[in-house]
Amino acid sequence: MLQVNKPTSEINRDFTEADGSPSQTLTSYLDIIRRQFPTMVAIVSACVILALLYLFTAAPLFTSTASMVIDTRKVQLFQQQSVLGDISIDSATVETQVEILKSENISLAVIRDQHLIDDPEFTGAGGGLLGTVIGAISSLFSDGKALSEFELTRKALERFERNRTIKRLGLTYVMEIGFTSKDPAKAARIANAIADAYIVDSLEAKYQATRRASVWLQDRIKELRTQASAAQKAVVDFKTANNIVDTGGRLMNEQQLAEVNSQLIMAHAATAEAKARLDRMNDILKQDIPDANVADALKNETIVKLRAQYVDLASKESIWSTKYGHDHLAALNLRNQMAEIKRNITAELKRIQESYKSDYDIAVTREEAIKSSLANVVSESQLTNQAQVQLRELESNAQSYQAMYDNFLQRYMESVQQQSFPITEARVISAATTPLLKSHPKTMIILAAALLGGLMLSFGAAMARELSDNVFRTTGQVEEVLGANCIAILPALGAPSTGFGARRAKSENAPQPDLLRYVVNNPLSRFSEAVRSLKVAVDLNSIVRENRVLAATSTLPNEGKSTLSTNLAQLMAHGGARVILVDADLRNPSLSRALVPDAKIGLVDVVAQKVKLEDAVVIDPDTKLSILPAGITSKLLHTNEILASKAMHALVTQLRSRFDYVVLDMPPMAPVVDVRVTTSYVDSYVFVVEWGKTKTDVVQHNLRNAIEIQDKLLGVVLNKADTKVLARYESYHGRYYYQKYYARYGYVE
Numbered sequence: 001m002l003q004v005n006k007p008t009s010e011i012n013r014d015f016t017e018a019d020g021s022p023s024q025t026l027t028s029y030l031d032i033i034r035r036q037f038p039t040m041v042a043i044v045s046a047c048v049i050l051a052l053l054y055l056f057t058a059a060p061l062f063t064s065t066a067s068m069v070i071d072t073r074k075v076q077l078f079q080q081q082s083v084l085g086d087i088s089i090d091s092a093t094v095e096t097q098v099e100i101l102k103s104e105n106i107s108l109a110v111i112r113d114q115h116l117i118d119d120p121e122f123t124g125a126g127g128g129l130l131g132t133v134i135g136a137i138s139s140l141f142s143d144g145k146a147l148s149e150f151e152l153t154r155k156a157l158e159r160f161e162r163n164r165t166i167k168r169l170g171l172t173y174v175m176e177i178g179f180t181s182k183d184p185a186k187a188a189r190i191a192n193a194i195a196d197a198y199i200v201d202s203l204e205a206k207y208q209a210t211r212r213a214s215v216w217l218q219d220r221i222k223e224l225r226t227q228a229s230a231a232q233k234a235v236v237d238f239k240t241a242n243n244i245v246d247t248g249g250r251l252m253n254e255q256q257l258a259e260v261n262s263q264l265i266m267a268h269a270a271t272a273e274a275k276a277r278l279d280r281m282n283d284i285l286k287q288d289i290p291d292a293n294v295a296d297a298l299k300n301e302t303i304v305k306l307r308a309q310y311v312d313l314a315s316k317e318s319i320w321s322t323k324y325g326h327d328h329l330a331a332l333n334l335r336n337q338m339a340e341i342k343r344n345i346t347a348e349l350k351r352i353q354e355s356y357k358s359d360y361d362i363a364v365t366r367e368e369a370i371k372s373s374l375a376n377v378v379s380e381s382q383l384t385n386q387a388q389v390q391l392r393e394l395e396s397n398a399q400s401y402q403a404m405y406d407n408f409l410q411r412y413m414e415s416v417q418q419q420s421f422p423i424t425e426a427r428v429i430s431a432a433t434t435p436l437l438k439s440h441p442k443t444m445i446i447l448a449a450a451l452l453g454g455l456m457l458s459f460g461a462a463m464a465r466e467l468s469d470n471v472f473r474t475t476g477q478v479e480e481v482l483g484a485n486c487i488a489i490l491p492a493l494g495a496p497s498t499g500f501g502a503r504r505a506k507s508e509n510a511p512q513p514d515l516l517r518y519v520v521n522n523p524l525s526r527f528s529e530a531v532r533s534l535k536v537a538v539d540l541n542s543i544v545r546e547n548r549v550l551a552a553t554s555t556l557p558n559e560g561k562s563t564l565s566t567n568l569a570q571l572m573a574h575g576g577a578r579v580i581l582v583d584a585d586l587r588n589p590s591l592s593r594a595l596v597p598d599a600k601i602g603l604v605d606v607v608a609q610k611v612k613l614e615d616a617v618v619i620d621p622d623t624k625l626s627i628l629p630a631g632i633t634s635k636l637l638h639t640n641e642i643l644a645s646k647a648m649h650a651l652v653t654q655l656r657s658r659f660d661y662v663v664l665d666m667p668p669m670a671p672v673v674d675v676r677v678t679t680s681y682v683d684s685y686v687f688v689v690e691w692g693k694t695k696t697d698v699v700q701h702n703l704r705n706a707i708e709i710q711d712k713l714l715g716v717v718l719n720k721a722d723t724k725v726l727a728r729y730e731s732y733h734g735r736y737y738y739q740k741y742y743a744r745y746g747y748v749e
Contacts, residue, residue: 035473035728036462043461047454051446063165063180063439064188066195067430070094070173094173097426101166101175101198104157109197111156114190117149121182122156164194174429184434191432202424217412224405231398238391257377264370271363278356285349302348310341470696472689474729478716481696482703487537487715488530489691490564491723493518516566516594520574520623526723531564531571534686534717538661541684541714548656550714551584551682553666553675555699559690560719562591565665568686573625577660580617580626585667586639586674589630602631607647613654626659639667644677652681669702669709676706684714691721 033040070093100106116122147155165178177194181187317334324331472478475486493515514521519528541547552565562585569581582603583591592599596618605611606628618627633639642648655662664682666675675685689699703710 031729032462032466033459035725036458036465037728039465040455040458040462043458044451044454047450047457048447051450055441055443055446058441059182060438061180061182061440062184062187062435062437063178064184064191064432064435065176065178065430066191066428066432067169068175068177068195068198068426069429070097070175070425071427091171094168094175098166098168098175100201101177101194102161102164106194106197106201107157107160107164108153109201110190110193111153111160113197114193116156116160116190117152119156121186122159123147123152164190166194177432179432180439184436188432188434192428195428195431199424199426199428202426206424214412217408221405221408221412224401224408228398228401228405231394231401235391235394235398238394257374260370260374260377264367264374267363267367267370271360271367274356274360274363278353278360281349281353281356285346285353300348300352303345306341306345306348310338310345313338313341471692471694472696472699472716472718473692473726475718477696478689478718481700482716484687484703484710484713485537485715487686487717488533489718489721489726490530490560491526491726492691492720493527493563515563516591517570518563519567519571527567528571530717531567534564534568535571535575537715538684545683547683547714548660549652549662549664549681549683550686551664551666551675551678551684552686552688554668554688554690555670555694555702556690557588557668557671559668559688559694561668561688562594562665564686564688564717564719565663566591566595569661569663570620570623570625572661572663573620573623578626578658579661579663580628580655580659582628582655582662582664583630584643584664584674584678586630586633586636586642587667587672589633591665592629592631595627596629599629600632602629603651604631604633604636604642607642607645607651609647613651640672640674640677643674644680649681669706670698676709679708679712682712685709685712686714687716688719689716691718692725693720 111117111122163180165176165180167176168174169176177191179187179191179194181190313334317331317338320328320331320334472481475489478484478486518525519531522528538547538550550565550568552561552568554561566581569579573579581591583589584603585591586604589602592602599616599618601611601616603616606613606616613628616628616631618629619625620627636642652662664678666678669675687699687703703713
């Protein structure tokens with residue numbers, strides 16, 4: 001019960017260091033759960049009870065599921081392409097098919113086929129307790145007229161779409177069709193009917209589209225046939241008009257141009273060759289005697305023989321000139337023969353030159369003739385090419401019309417075949433079967449959700465209660481908010497029927513006489529132990545400074561300051577000390593009315609020096625406690641002036657000299673200012689705060705404005721604590737520890 005006194009700064013430092021740690025945060029949450037545990041249990045229990053009530057009243061529902069796939073590897077009839085073109089199956093296409101399955105067209109088809117407007121499940125009030133209640137309420141506001149077929153259909157459609165589920169399985173091409181009903185067989189039947197209706201709708205859509213395409217193709221084919229025939233006739237007429245003859249895939253002009261061009265190339269080569277021979281012969285004529293290589297190249301036997309004779313005579317002439325002299329007749333004769341041979345060789349070469357020149361002239365003449373012929377062919381080809389540009393355009397148009405005609409004719413044949421053999425990409429891979437277990441309500445899921453929701457709601461409510469609980473409940477709160485020590489926590493007391501001062505106080509706000517003597521009548525109670533801790537705190541504080549004049553006050557009335565001051569004084573007096581209890585609450589002397597209701601004189605008279613102190617004091621025969629009542633205070637207007645007077649100060653000095661302890665029961669601080677004028681003669685103040693009731697901001701405000709009282713504040717006492725609830729806030733203040741310790745004395749509080 002005794003709290004260790006700490007300086008305010010040290011207390012605040014401890015809290016500052018602890019607040020930011022994760023362990024402290026977790027501990028704080030656990031503390032909240034412990035404190036609000038009954039509330040949380042009540043909320044969770046209510047949620048679970050509601051869940052159980054729903055499970056017992058809700059009608060069981062069964063869900064049957066069918067699976068359908070969009071087959072990307074579809075095999076079309078005769079390997080033909082669709083008239084409308086094959087659309088690649090991608091994710092968007094599958095999602096589109098899902099939306100088609102959800103369309104009203106499919107739903108209405110199933111409703112018509114299964115006659116669901118005659119089924120009470122789809123047009124009735126609905127099942128279960130909730131459906132019955134809703135149906136009863138709806139019937140109160142209805143006009144009593146029977147619903148039309150359209151209204152029944154719309155109502156059945158609304159129920160149908162609510163119970164139907166269609167979704168795509170992951171990223172696959174598989175669609176899952178589910179339906180929920182009270183009848184498991186009906187659920188399976190309707191799920192399969194949805195799949196069948198989708199396939200029929202798909203086939204019907206393709207059939208109608210193919211039929212419309214066939215009608216359009218017929219008209220288009222007739223038009224294209226006429227256009228293709230006209231284009232081909234235009235090509236033939238144009239060729240006739242422009243003398244364009246096609247042979248083997250090529251025009252005749254093109255063939256002539258190629259042949260003449262080839263002849264021109266050959267003629268040009270022949271001319272160049274003839275000119276080269278003529279030029280070479282001219283070079284040979286410039287020589288006296290052609291050398292052996294030239295003679296061999298000419299391949300002329302006459303020249304070869306003449307040159308051989310010339311060489312032979314030249315050899316002989318050289319020998320004769322060397323032997324007989326240059327002017328010898330034989331040498332001269334040989335030289336004359338050599339000159340004759342030379343003239344013969346020259347004459348033969350000139351003859352060959354004339355032959356080469358004739359060949360060259362012929363080649364030039366032939367080349368010119370071919371060039372003239374080529375010019376004529378080119379001129380004719382240019383005219384033909386100009387006409388051929390238009391011809392190609394006509395042929396291109398004819399080919400385009402013919403290709404379009406062939407293509408549309410092929411499409412028309414395909415459409416006719418597809419009308420007889422319609423196909424679809426969708427197929428059922430898993431038909432719906434009758435479910436054996438109900439799908440709704442799911443007992444475990446609902447209970448788990450109720451439990452989880454209850455836990456979340458209860459924790460939220462606990463946090464809300466904690467945040468809105470702006471009162472003092474723990475010693476830690478006192479030390480953190482006020483920066484003062486919490487000396488003791490006094491449990492709430494009942495109202496026994498017997499005890500000192502059995503006569504009841506006349507005032508309604510006066511404490512019960514039995515409570516004022518509780519420490520004497522119940523010495524082993526927890527209340528008495530808490531008052532003892534306050535007495536020990538007073539004595540320990542006396543080591544530092546004189547602590548004999550004690551004043552008990554509070555923020556608001558009825559917080560138990562009078563009960564505490566009386567029991568503290570009786571505890572001290574019962575322990576053998578000289579103690580006087582002074583009722584200084586001159587505005588509302590409830591203590592005097594409870595302890596000494598018949599007193600006519602008291603503190604007011606002693607301060608006014610009308611009576612002596614001994615005449616006004618009342619002695620308790622059991623504890624020897626001296627009691628100084630307030631006296632008659634009903635006509636006093638300025639009680640603070642009385643408490644601040646020199647006479648009051650002198651009285652307290654007198655009491656200090658006669659008694660070991662002087663306990664002053666002061667008025668509350670919020671309504672009046674009387675307490676603040678007593679700081680000059682009070683050693684320590686004991687501040688009483690009602691546990692779980694007094695607001696923290698009110699206490700803070702009053703103490704913040706009374707600095708002089710804070711300096712002499714011994715500590716705070718939390719009064720009227722509920723020990724059962726307190727154990728959830730601070731387990732070490734619970735009743736268990738005291739009961740266990742005092743069990744051997746046979747005491748149970």
